[in-house]
Amino acid sequence: MIALLALCIAAFAGTLKVHVLDVGQGDAILIEAPNNKTVLIDAGTVKANVTAELKRRGIETLNLVVSTHPHADHIGGMAEVLKGFDIGRYMDNGMTHTTLTYARTMAVVERKGIGYIAAVKDRNLQLGDEIVMTIIHPRTTLLRGTRSDLNSNSVVIRLQHKEICFLFTGDAEAPTERDMLNRGVESCDVLKVAHHGSEHSSTSAFLRAVKPRFAAISAGTRNRYGHPDPEALERLHQAGIEVHRTDKEGTITFVSDGKTVKVSTEKTVEAVTGHPIAAVTRHPQHSIKPAPTQDLIVNINTADALALDTLPGIGPSRAATILAHRKKNGPFNSCEALTIIYGIGPKTVANLRPRCTVTTNDESTP
Ligand SMILES: [Zn+2]
Numbered sequence: 173m174i175a176l177l178a179l180c181i182a183a184f185a186g187t188l189k190v191h192v193l194d195v196g197q198g199d200a201i202l203i204e205a206p207n208n209k210t211v212l213i214d215a216g217t218v219k220a221n222v223t224a225e226l227k228r229r230g231i232e233t234l235n236l237v238v239s240t241h242p243h244a245d246h247i248g249g250m251a252e253v254l255k256g257f258d259i260g261r262y263m264d265n266g267m268t269h270t271t272l273t274y275a276r277t278m279a280v281v282e283r284k285g286i287g288y289i290a291a292v293k294d295r296n297l298q299l300g301d302e303i304v305m306t307i308i309h310p311r312t313t314l315l316r317g318t319r320s321d322l323n324s325n326s327v328v329i330r331l332q333h334k335e336i337c338f339l340f341t342g343d344a345e346a347p348t349e350r351d352m353l354n355r356g357v358e359s360c361d362v363l364k365v366a367h368h369g370s371e372h373s374s375t376s377a378f379l380r381a382v383k384p385r386f387a388a389i390s391a392g393t394r395n396r397y398g399h400p401d402p403e404a405l406e407r408l409h410q411a412g413i414e415v416h417r418t419d420k421e422g423t424i425t426f427v428s429d430g431k432t433v434k435v436s437t438e439k440t441v442e443a444v445t446g447h448p449i450a451a452v453t454r455h456p457q458h459s460i461k462p463a464p465t466q467d468l469i470v471n472i473n474t475a476d477a478l479a480l481d482t483l484p485g486i487g488p489s490r491a492a493t494i495l496a497h498r499k500k501n502g503p504f505n506s507c508e509a510l511t512i513i514y515g516i517g518p519k520t521v522a523n524l525r526p527r528c529t530v531t532t533n534d535e536s537t538p
Pocket residue numbers: 198199243245246343367368
């Protein structure tokens with residue numbers, strides 16, 4: 173009996189848990205290593221209140237807190253987290269941002285005297301006997317001139333627990349994936365899908381190289397960006413990866429004993445009531461299709477920035493560009509004409525097409 177108990181404790185002591193927290197549209201990943209070592213990668217939006225969620229889980233100390241990049245869906249809750257817990261070290265990619273959210277975060281780092289580590293490729297951090305975090309990206313020379321340099325220089329982390337590997341990719345996009353592929357990408361069991369499953373990430377070449385068994389997508393239910401993108405999902409499914417999504421299943425937890433990894437989710441896909449997180453469940457994720465949006469039709473020739481912003485794949489900056497273009501050049505002849513806007517390709521148009529019109533109600537009313 174005593175021997176069995178000792179064995180159980182030994183087994184528990186060797187268990188690594190990775191929780192992809194359900195924070196709506198954003199990222200927050202809690203890593204619980206044996207010996208009570210904890211790491212938080214990103215802190216979601218302000219609204220997600222990651223601090224409350226971590227307290228609910230009994231967390232008091234975070235040995236390492238990582239900001240993959242300074243967008244508000246990753247560091248919105250960061251200042252509160254840094255204030256609310258004993259923090260060992262704070263790590264980011266070294267890129268500054270002009271937002272108040274970023275300024276507040278760095279003010280707390282400074283005020284609390286939290287040790288700062290710059291995330292640079294090949295830096296290793298030991299989390300336990302056989303648990304090592306390795307920074308894969310960015311390199312000392314940052315990627316520049318990409319669609320989003322902040323996304324492209326996201327901190328990418330490989331977490332190795334004996335034979336089991338996790339890859340956390342922040343909001344890395346295709347240029348980052350190419351950069352990593354050029355340097356050589358090793359296979360890894362669990363992939364935190366980059367950029368909430370956006371169309372700009374998860375290229376087939378990258379997925380072929382990583383060859384994950386499981387993928388976790390962190391995205392908000394019916395978010396305004398249309399994440400995860402249907403084609404990105406298709407690429408994941410084509411690669412034969414078991415895909416889990418926080419927008420459908422709530423918090424996703426992976427448990428590794430160093431040899432095998434198991435996944436459990438807060439909710440089953442079909443479930444009305446919650447599923448206990450302790451129960452290990454596997455779901456036929458391949459059948460998941462993105463929910464059709466029920467939102468209103470947007471006339472791109474009359475809509476204001478807020479309305480344009482609700483179209484999948486648009487967002488505030490492209491909405492502003494559309495308005496500026498309309499003011500200068502007059503109305504669009506078709507929704508397809510949106511491809512004239514920088515950053516809007518045929519795929520984005522195809523995604524937003526069901527909700528787009530150029531015809532006013534007056535014209536269509538007899
Ligand atoms: Zn993001």
